[in-house]
Amino acid sequence: MLPNDVTHVHLLLNHVPTVGTMIGLGLFVMSFVRRSDHLRHISLEVLFLIALATLPAYVSGLAAQAQVTGRPDVSASAIVAHHDRAMMSFMLIDIVGFVAWLGLWQYRRLGRTASWVSPLILIMGVLTFVVVSNAATVGGEIRHPEIKLDESAITPGGMFAAKTVQEFVTTNPWVWPTAETLHFLGLSLLFGVLFAVNLRLMGGLRAIPFAALHRLLPWAMLGFAVNLVTGMLFTIAAADQYINNPPFHWKIALMMVAGANLLYLTVYDKLWELKSGEEAGLLDRAMAMSSVAVWIGVIYAGRMLPFLGNAF
Amino acid sequence: MMNLFTWLEGSSMSVWVREAPTIWAFATIITLHTFGMGVLVGASSVINLRLLGFGRSIALGPLSTLYRVFWGGFWLNLVTGSVLFCADATSRGTQWLFFCKMAFVITGVFLTVRLRREVYGENAEPTAVSGTARQLALVSFAVWVLATTSGRLLAYVQ
Numbered sequence: 352m353l354p355n356d357v358t359h360v361h362l363l364l365n366h367v368p369t370v371g372t373m374i375g376l377g378l379f380v381m382s383f384v385r386r387s388d389h390l391r392h393i394s395l396e397v398l399f400l401i402a403l404a405t406l407p408a409y410v411s412g413l414a415a416q417a418q419v420t421g422r423p424d425v426s427a428s429a430i431v432a433h434h435d436r437a438m439m440s441f442m443l444i445d446i447v448g449f450v451a452w453l454g455l456w457q458y459r460r461l462g463r464t465a466s467w468v469s470p471l472i473l474i475m476g477v478l479t480f481v482v483v484s485n486a487a488t489v490g491g492e493i494r495h496p497e498i499k500l501d502e503s504a505i506t507p508g509g510m511f512a513a514k515t516v517q518e519f520v521t522t523n524p525w526v527w528p529t530a531e532t533l534h535f536l537g538l539s540l541l542f543g544v545l546f547a548v549n550l551r552l553m554g555g556l557r558a559i560p561f562a563a564l565h566r567l568l569p570w571a572m573l574g575f576a577v578n579l580v581t582g583m584l585f586t587i588a589a590a591d592q593y594i595n596n597p598p599f600h601w602k603i604a605l606m607m608v609a610g611a612n613l614l615y616l617t618v619y620d621k622l623w624e625l626k627s628g629e630e631a632g633l634l635d636r637a638m639a640m641s642s643v644a645v646w647i648g649v650i651y652a653g654r655m656l657p658f659l660g661n662a663f
Numbered sequence: 664m665m666n667l668f669t670w671l672e673g674s675s676m677s678v679w680v681r682e683a684p685t686i687w688a689f690a691t692i693i694t695l696h697t698f699g700m701g702v703l704v705g706a707s708s709v710i711n712l713r714l715l716g717f718g719r720s721i722a723l724g725p726l727s728t729l730y731r732v733f734w735g736g737f738w739l740n741l742v743t744g745s746v747l748f749c750a751d752a753t754s755r756g757t758q759w760l761f762f763c764k765m766a767f768v769i770t771g772v773f774l775t776v777r778l779r780r781e782v783y784g785e786n787a788e789p790t791a792v793s794g795t796a797r798q799l800a801l802v803s804f805a806v807w808v809l810a811t812t813s814g815r816l817l818a819y820v821q
Contacts, residue, residue: 528819532812535700539811543705547729558725566718567709627722647698654697658690 357414357594364408368444369487371401375451376476383469392458395451396614398472402448403610406579407603409441410586414594419493428505429492435508436486438516438587443479447472449576455618456568513587520588527588530581537581541574542646548616552631552639561625568617575613589662596660602652605645612642668752680750689750696743700814703736704807707775714782714792714800724788730779737772760813760820767810774803 378394381387416434419425450471454464492505507514520526548564548571550556556564586593593599615638616622625631631639656662671677680688706729713721748755755761778799782789 528816531818532815535697535811535815536704536808538697539701539704539807540708541705542701543708546702546705546732547709550728550732556725556728559721563718563720563722566720567712570708570712570717650698650701651694654694655686655690658686 356418357411357600358418360407361411361415364404364411365487365490367401367408368405368440369483371397371404372444372447372476372480372483375401375447376473376480379472379476388458392455392618395454395458395472396618398451398476399448399455399614400611402445402451403607405441405444405448406606409437410594410599410603412437413586413590417591417594425493426505428507429489431507431513432505433486433490433493435512435514436482436489438513439508439511440479440483440486441583443475443482445579447475447479449572450475452572452614452617453569455614456565456572459565459618459623460562516584516587520584526584530584534578534581534585537574537577538650539574541571541578542650544568544571544574545613545616545646546643549639549643551625552622552635553643554630554636557630558627560627561622561631565616565623568613571613575610585662592660592662593656596656596662598652598655598659599662602649602656605648605652609642609645609649612638612645616642664756665753668756671749671752674749676746677750677752680746689747692743692746696740696747699736699740699743700811701736703733703740704811706730706732706736707771707803707807710778711800711804714778714796715804716792716797722788723782723790723792727779727783727787730775733775755817758817758821760817764810764813764817767806767813771803771806771810774799774806778803 375394375398378390378397382391382394412434416430420427420430450468454468454472457464457468489505520530544567547556548561548568551559551561551564621632622635652659680692683689710726710729710733712718713723713726778796781793781796781799
């Protein structure tokens with residue numbers, strides 16, 4: 352049976368960030384023990400995919416929060432404390448995912464990562480694991496009174512609280528329009544670069560070797576990062592506009608597909624080897640077409656949020 | 664002028680765009696306008712990034728295909744933008760920010776054409792980027808950022 356509401360999606364996905372970070376980080380450490388570049392590659396891919404999957408885990412949590420807050424049998428303070436730690440985990444996991452992606456991009460271009468990438472992933476990864484396991488522990492308090500923690504462990508996140516973000520966005524009238532503007536600029540950068548790269552695979556720009564266009568992918572990633580940050584500002588500050596909004600669910604789902612496609616463009620050997628004038632294979636052309644279609648879907652679902660759903 | 668704006672706003676097309684209880688009116692037109700922006704600003708950004716020195720191994724000759732993408736976005740937005748203007752002519756036509764946006768868009772188009780001539784004017788397969796081209800690329804990038812910014816802020820400024 353598939354989950355029939357967003358709260359169930361959260362129960363389904365809420366272990367992904369914790370277990371995923373553990374697995375990704377474990378593989379990463381193991382790659383040093385076994386001196387295996389191949390394993391390091393895989394661990395970076397896992398960390399990137401976990402960062403992607405953390406997005407629906409987090410936003411479905413916002414829906415769960417709205418649904419169960421106020422019920423007599425759940426602890427309101429545990430929910431707030433869990434959300435604060437989850438938000439922090441989400442940020443850390445996505446930073447690790449971003450650095451992991453950068454490492455993969457460098458591997459593809461240079462055959463090695465920059466010297467700062469591995470230490471950064473290790474330090475940030477360990478920190479992430481501490482915060483995310485804490486988020487999971489406090490999350491368990493919401494509905495499992497039989498394993499009750501000491502009340503003193505259930506405290507809000509201080510300056511790293513979701514409430515801080517909400518107040519920042521709602522009390523400063525310049526924040527929302529500024530974030531919207533950045534969101535549109537990020538959209539243009541992301542879509543423009545990915546369109547050019549995918550156009551190469553679809554047959555336009557065929558005279559350009561794929562590897563040359565690959566150089567521009569970090570600009571797409573920058574657009575993605577800007578839009579992730581600004582998008583989360585909207586979602587955290589006005590969660591009720593998004594959590595039960597069908598185009599928003601579509602947007603998140605399509606972003607998962609599009610993000611995985613970005614990984615494919617970054618690491619896949621056959622694409623990297625496409626020389627000037629060489630045509631991409633049928634499957635890769637289909638991938639490129641679907642990638643553009645999926646990004647158009649993301650833009651459509653995002654722009655239609657106020658019209659198909661209830662966002663402003 | 665105001666008479667013209669009032670007439671535009673009262674036309675049956677404008678009334679339909681504003682008031683039709685369907686997602687195919689205002690919602691779809693503004694979504695197409697956003698999509699056109701992504702295409703136009705995106706294609707222009709890729710060209711400008713290359714001219715500024717990112718991805719030097721990208722041959723300039725074939726990259727000029729992106730100008731076709733740019734113009735595709737431009738025409739889509741000229742049409743959708745005109746329809747959106749008509750639907751709100753009296754307020755947009757008197758809004759200083761709207762004129763800023765138009766000024767930025769016109770400057771952006773002018774710079775794009777000028778830059779293309781600078782890079783491709785004498786040779787369809789140029790290998791070097793002149794200092795003038797780099798400066799134009801930087802200014803063009805900035806102007807499209809300003810055009811996007813002023814356009815987005817139209818929703819928030821009276």
